Amino acid sequence: MRDNRPLPQTRYGLMRNDVAEVFEIPAVAASGWAVEADLSGWARRCYDIRLRMVRSTGSAWQSQPLARPCLK
Numbered sequence: 001m002r003d004n005r006p007l008p009q010t011r012y013g014l015m016r017n018d019v020a021e022v023f024e025i026p027a028v029a030a031s032g033w034a035v036e037a038d039l040s041g042w043a044r045r046c047y048d049i050r051l052r053m054v055r056s057t058g059s060a061w062q063s064q065p066l067a068r069p070c071l072k
Contacts, residue, residue, distance in 0.1 A: 001051075001052055007035055009038075010033060011033065012032070014030070014032030016030070016031050016032040047070075048065035048068055050062055050065055051063040
């Protein structure tokens with residue numbers, strides 16, 4: 001998310017068999033995600049990185065900031 005808006009370049013549903021094995025729930029294997037973002041148009045400042053997950057029921061969870069990279 002950037003400024004509380006999802007990044008359109010986020011890909012989700014990537015296979016994570018390791019997650020399914022750890023939790024012993026085969027259905028969570030497609031829980032991986034990746035982001036590729038063109039940062040060239042972003043303001044040169046610091047950004048909080050958070051995860052926001054939306055369940056199939058529509059309810060959502062958002063993490064606390066996980067990192068704070070700064071563009072210089």
